[in-house]
Amino acid sequence: MEYFLELFLGGLTRGSIYALIALGYTMVYGIIELINFAHGEIYMIGAFTALIVSGVLTLLGWNALAIIVIASIVAVIYSAAYGYTIEKIAYKPLRNAPRLSALISAIGMSLFLQNYVLLAQTSDFLPFPELIPEFGFLEPYSNFIRSSELVIFAVTAAVMLGLTFLIKFTRIGKAMRATAQDKMMASLVGIDVNRVISVTFIVGSATAAIGGVLIASHIGQLNYYIGFIAGIKAFVAAVLGGIGSIPGAVLGSLVLGWTESFFTGYVSSDYEDVFAFLFLVLILIFRPAGILGRSETEKV
Amino acid sequence: MLELRNVKSYYGNIQALKGIDIRVSEGEIITLIGANGAGKSTTLMSVCGVVPPRSGEILFMGEPIHGMSPNQIVSLGISQVPEGRRIFPYLTVMENLDMGAFLRNDRVSIREDIDYIFELFPILAERRNQAGGTLSGGEQQMLAISRALMARPRLLLMDEPSLGLAPLVVKRIFEIIRKINEENNTTIFLVEQNANQALKVAHRGYVMETGRVTMSDTADNLLTNEGIRKAYLGM
Structure with a gap:
């Protein structure tokens, strides 16, 4: 039973991280129908930014809590800026080009960013400081849950709630939903579609960066390649849940996390x-649009 | 109020508008009639900035608007009821109406406008929490008109509002068009294949053929014009 619980929580941890990344995939896809293959790299850049910031702050002798907060905030802002810029440089000029062009541009961006970090840093795994302290109250349960896992669950849940609120109730959230459903009509009611797309990239990149910081401090190391694997897995999770659907991305991520773990x-x-991939194939055979995906019907 | 001067628009390399001139005055209902593919919808799309003209000028209240983005043009007071209605399928009726008022901040008068619309179309009040995609064609058309009205437009562009609807609904839609024009003094630019109904409700009309305006006159004169009767009214 204890073993089961350990696997369950391990799967939940993986699933949470996948979800933080998968959200960006699914939101971007929902709005511009593009698989942003550079998204995994944003996650990796988030982790690296936190590594650098926390390194500097540790040298300056700041206390642990200040370091983790500031490192996370800087990582989120930095990654969001990357996401925004990538869209402007690599995707916006191709908005009216065939979809394949933007996809190739996305793959190019992904390779570029990986190699850029490889050159700027190193190909070795770098140790990531343990930003999250061990909580005393978790001591009795330390066999199957670590405090970093608890933080991952809590942060992921908070991000999901925040995002749900943003999309359901705010003005920009409504604009995002309208744009995802009909871009031209959205512009005809006065929505600045380019702005909505930028915001989508910013939000998706920010959540991916949070995932990057969390997983790096959980595992304790990182290199330039972590975004590739995690990105692919999160993409699988998004497809599994039904790409374009936000609850689907979360569900798909958890399902994938548990499948792997068990x-x-x-x-x-x-x-x-x-x-993981066998499971993806099985689900797609029986539900081609994913678990919560809507099957596209031709508009008449 | 709206003036198109020698407007030429293209879809890719295909020239859809070959230099058209149209003038719409404040308070008028203008209709643009013509066959499929004559360029009627493109004309509206050029006005609202979705298909920006490659040459020529479009003036609204005397100011050039060609080259502005669609959302800027909407903010000047031009709303569109697009062809095929384009209701946001997964937003509720209320949310669709909300989107129509996207650029407005005056909550109180938005509330009043929603009441006015529910008076105009009681069926929408009944269906207010239903997803837009679940409405019937006629209800969707009413919602599309209402959504455009929520922006309190000075100029309302309507593209084929009668397309694919039952005759009784069509009749109702045209009554509403007249009512909107009379009660709110909203200027209406109506594109229609249903030339008979359109000319009955409009003050003036333009006839389009393959990207050119071939005739313009008062609606009454067009209704009695022999050529028009033969070509567009089926008489």
Whole structure:
């Protein structure tokens, strides 16, 4: 039972991180029907930014809480700026081009950013400081839950709630929903569609950066390549849940996280990715639009 | 109020408007009639900035608006009821109306306008919490008109509001068009294939053929014009 709980919580941790990344994929796809392959790199850049900021602040002798807060905020802002800029440089000029062009541009951006960080930093794994302190009250349960996991759950839940509020009730959220449903009509009611797209990239990048900082401090190391794997997994999760659907991205991420965790725990850890993708194939055979996806009907 | 001067627009390399001149005065209902593919919808799309003209001028209240983005043009007081209605399918009726008032901040008068619209179309009040995509064609058309009215436009562009609707609904839609024009003094630029109904409600009309305006006159004269009767009224 304890083993089960450990796997359950491990899966929840993975799922939470996937969800933070998958949100960006699914929101961007919902609005401009583009798979932003550079999204995983945003997550990686978020983690690196936090690493650098926390390194500097540690040298300056700041206390742990201040370091984690400031490092996270800087990482979020920096990554959001990256997301905004990537859209402006790599996707906006191709807005009316065939979809394949933007996709290739996205892959190019992803490779560019990976190699840029590789050159600027190093290809080695760098140790990431343990930003999250061990909580005393978790001591008795330390066999199956770490305090960083608890923080990951809490932060992810808070981000989801915030995002739900943003999309359901705010003006920009309504504009985002309208733009996702009919871009031309959105502009005809006076919505600045370009602004909505920018905001979508900013929000998606910010949540990915939060995921990056959390996972790096949970695992304790990072390199330039972490965005690629995590990005692909989160993309799978978004497709699994139904790309374009926000609750779908969260659900897909949790399902993927648990699948990986339980299969690794009970069957074999060598086949972790095999199970993840096998599961994706199975779901897509029976629900091509994903778990919560809407199947596109032709408009008449 | 609205003036198109020698407007030429293209879809890719295809020239859809070959230099058209149209003038709409304040308080008028103007209709643009013509066959499929004559360029009627493109004309409206050029006015609202979705298909910006490649040459020529479009003036609204004397100011050039060609080259502005669609959302800027909306903010000047031009709203559109687009072809095919384009209701936001997953937003509720209320949310669709809200989107129509996207650029307004005056909550109190927005509330009043919603009441006015529910008076105009009681069925929308009944369906206020239903998703737009679940409405019938006629209800969607009413919602599309209402959504455009929520912007309190000075100029209302309507593209084929009668398309695909039952005759009784069509009749109702045209009554509403007249009512909006008379009660709020809203200027209306109406594109229609249903030339008979359109000319009955309009003050003046333009006839379009393959990207050119071939005739313009008062609606009454066009209704009795022999060529028009043969070509567009089926008589």
